[in-house]
Amino acid sequence: MTTKAERTTAYIIETVAPIFNKLGYIGTSMSDLTEATGLTKGALYGNFENKEALALSAFEYNSKRLLKVIDDQLDTAGTSMDKLLALTKFYRNYDVFTLEMGGCPILNVGVDAQNNNRLLAAAAKETLKNIEGKIALVLENGVKSNELNLPVTPLQFAKQFYTMLQGAIAVATITKDRKYLVNTVAYLEVLMKRELKK
Amino acid sequence: MTTKAERTTAYIIETVAPIFNKLGYIGTSMSDLTEATGLTKGALYGNFENKEALALSAFEYNSKRLLKVIDDQLDTAGTSMDKLLALTKFYRNYDVFTLEMGGCPILNVGVDAQNNNRLLAAAAKETLKNIEGKIALVLENGVKSNELNLPVTPLQFAKQFYTMLQGAIAVATITKDRKYLVNTVAYLEVLMKRELKK
DNA sequence: AAGAATATATACCATGCAGTATATAGATTT
DNA sequence: AAATCTATATACTGCATGGTATATATTCTT
Numbered sequence: 001m002t003t004k005a006e007r008t009t010a011y012i013i014e015t016v017a018p019i020f021n022k023l024g025y026i027g028t029s030m031s032d033l034t035e036a037t038g039l040t041k042g043a044l045y046g047n048f049e050n051k052e053a054l055a056l057s058a059f060e061y062n063s064k065r066l067l068k069v070i071d072d073q074l075d076t077a078g079t080s081m082d083k084l085l086a087l088t089k090f091y092r093n094y095d096v097f098t099l100e101m102g103g104c105p106i107l108n109v110g111v112d113a114q115n116n117n118r119l120l121a122a123a124a125k126e127t128l129k130n131i132e133g134k135i136a137l138v139l140e141n142g143v144k145s146n147e148l149n150l151p152v153t154p155l156q157f158a159k160q161f162y163t164m165l166q167g168a169i170a171v172a173t174i175t176k177d178r179k180y181l182v183n184t185v186a187y188l189e190v191l192m193k194r195e196l197k198k
Numbered sequence: 199m200t201t202k203a204e205r206t207t208a209y210i211i212e213t214v215a216p217i218f219n220k221l222g223y224i225g226t227s228m229s230d231l232t233e234a235t236g237l238t239k240g241a242l243y244g245n246f247e248n249k250e251a252l253a254l255s256a257f258e259y260n261s262k263r264l265l266k267v268i269d270d271q272l273d274t275a276g277t278s279m280d281k282l283l284a285l286t287k288f289y290r291n292y293d294v295f296t297l298e299m300g301g302c303p304i305l306n307v308g309v310d311a312q313n314n315n316r317l318l319a320a321a322a323k324e325t326l327k328n329i330e331g332k333i334a335l336v337l338e339n340g341v342k343s344n345e346l347n348l349p350v351t352p353l354q355f356a357k358q359f360y361t362m363l364q365g366a367i368a369v370a371t372i373t374k375d376r377k378y379l380v381n382t383v384a385y386l387e388v389l390m391k392r393e394l395k396k
Numbered sequence: 397a398a399g400a401a402t403a404t405a406t407a408c409c410a411t412g413c414a415g416t417a418t419a420t421a422g423a424t425t426t
Numbered sequence: 427a428a429a430t431c432t433a434t435a436t437a438c439t440g441c442a443t444g445g446t447a448t449a450t451a452t453t454c455t456t
Contacts, residue, residue, distance in 0.1 A: 004423060005433065022313045027224045030414060041415080043434045051414065103312070110372035111309040114301070115220045125373050156381070159369075163382055167365020171357075174308030175323050183354070184361055202453060203403065228444060239445080241404050249444065 009047045012037055017058040022102035024112040025055050025120055056119055062105035063127045067134075069097065074134055080142030084192060087135070091165050092185040095178050104169050106131075128166075132158045139196075148196045164188055207245045210235055215256040220300035222310040223253050223318055254317055260303040261325045265332075267295065272332055278340030282390060285333070289363050290383040293376050302367050304329075326364075330356045337394075346394045362386055 002010075015037045020028050030051060034040055048054040069090065076086040090097070098104050106128050113120035136158035142148035150157050168184035171177075200208075213235045218226050228249060232238055246252040267288065274284040288295070296302050304322050311318035334356035340346030348355050366382035369375075 008433080024222065024224065024310065024314070026222070027314050029412075031412080040435050042436075045415070046433055106372065107309060107368060108312075111305060111368070112222065114306075114371060116222070116225050121372075128369065128372055159378065160381060160385055163365040163369050163378055164362055165365070166368050167361040167363070170305060170309070170368040171326065171361045171364050173312060174304065174319075174326055180357065180361055183358060187358055206403080227442075229442080238405050240406075243445070244403055 005047075008039075008043070012039070012044065012047055012054075013057050013061045016054060017061045018100060018102035020055050020058040020102075021062055021105050021108050024108070025052075025117050027112075028055070052117065052119065055117070056123065059105060059109050059120060059123050062101050063123070065101065066098075066105060067127065067130060070131060070134060074138050080138050080145070080147050081192070081196065083138050084135075084196075085189065088165075088185045088188055088192075091168070092182055094165075094169060094181055095172060103173060107166065107169055107173060128162075132162050135161055142196070151195055161188065203245075206237075206241070210237070210242065210245055210252075211255050211259045214252060215259045216298060216300035218253050218256040218300075219260055219303050219306050222306070223250075223315050225310075226253070250315065250317065253315070254321065257303060257307050257318060257321050260299050261321070263299065264296075264303060265325065265328060268329060268332060272336050278336050278343070278345050279390070279394065281336050282333075282394075283387065286363075286383045286386055286390075289366070290380055292363075292367060292379055293370060301371060305364065305367055305371060326360075330360050333359055340394070349393055359386065 012033075016033050019032055019036055023032065028051075030041060030044065033044060033054070037044070044054065048057065070087065073086040073090045074083045076083050094104070102108070106124050109120050110124035110128065113124065132155065136155040139148060139150060139154035139157055143150060143154065152160075164184055165188070168180045172180040210231075214231050217230055217234055221230065226249075228239060228242065231242060231252070235242070242252065246255065268285065271284040271288045272281045274281050292302070300306070304326050307318050308322035308326065311322065330353065334353040337346060337348060337352035337355055341348060341352065350358075362382055363386070366378045370378040
């Protein structure tokens with residue numbers, strides 16, 4: 001069973017995560033967080049050492065949520081191609097999924113923290129590489145099971161694959177136009193069928 | 199001839215532009231700027247109404263520099279394909295070019311200002327669409343002159359093209375790994391030759 | 397070169413910031 | 427239910443923030 005204190009900590013993270021993601025590390029003030037949580041500074045500082053620890057926990061929370069959903073897609077039953085298509089389908093509505101998180105955490109934190117907070121920047125980088133690795137694994141299995149035929153190494157293909165997705169996310173975010181997601185995913189699907197077929 | 203005052207204004211913008219780009223709108227303090235310029239608040243506020251106006255001028259400065267270099271590439275003598283290849287060649291070293299600007303202004307400002315400053319966010323979006331338009335124009339001319347054969351409209355191709363480039367920029371920035379730029383450009387060049395050939 | 401106009405420096409607001417010490421309220425254990 | 431322990435609220439630092447009023451340099455015009 002979870003104690004009251006644990007639940008409060010969890011509640012703070014959940015509440016605070018989208019705010020940090022939206023406003024950025026420096027752009028978020030402790031009073032933004034007391035206001036959003038309905039708690040006081042005493043409560044926040046009782047649960048977290050400082051603002052940085054809070055921001056890190058917030059990012060980890062968003063990151064885990066994202067990784068979980070990606071895992072879910074890549075765990076889809078069927079061929080490696082089926083798994084990848086489940087993933088692209090997810091990314092087609094990535095903006096909807098990340099809406100309540102306050103946008104793409106990798107993009108937001110990765111860019112925002114780049115020159116402001118080393119730990120956060122490193123965490124974003126780590127999450128990104130994590131996702132690349134997951135995609136590469138599916139590709140690798142596809143090759144091993146004689147299903148797929150890659151023009152490059154699995155990791156290299158995964159990196160190019162993810163670069164395109166992240167490009168769509170970035171441009172869709174900047175222009176506030178989700179068509180970039182839809183079009184990029186459509187393009188990726190054509191590309192996959194053309195390049196990965198044995 | 200330029201008056202002293204005009205030169206001071208220009209000097210402030212030049213000096214301040216990379217700082218805003220690196221640290222973000224909120225992350226940049228007026229004292230960061232007085233320190234960097236060697237001027238006092240009186241001088242800064244004498245030349246610009248407020249922090250926002252200064253940040254906007256700074257972004258416009260970076261934006262114009264970027265658009266100018268892109269124009270230079272797309273003005274390369276030769277076929278439309280030559281022009282596009284000049285552009286991709288430029289983007290291969292985009293990180294070097296944007297180093298002294300403090301990173302990609304479109305990505306940094308577009309993401310940073312997204313939830314913090316409407317004017318800056320709108321300016322970043324505008325610059326992005328501007329670049330897409332420039333690329334589309336070259337493609338359009340290539341089609342008109344019977345050189346290229348597009349699978350989609352010029353603007354649509356340009357959007358997909360730029361999305362990939364911006365993806366490489368984003369991921370290279372987040373991971374601090376320029377290989378994404380190199381690889382994406384290499385991939386784009388193969389793609390162009392395959393998809394655009396008449 | 398003198399005078400007018402303009403640009404920059406100085407000194408100062410009020411406000412918001414992250415963080416803390418301590419008091420109070422609440423939960424957990426016996 | 428009482429006692430202990432823990433978590434939250436309150437009130438308060440010291441400092442940095444954006445911005446301004448005014449005095450002092452400096453530039454431009456004649």
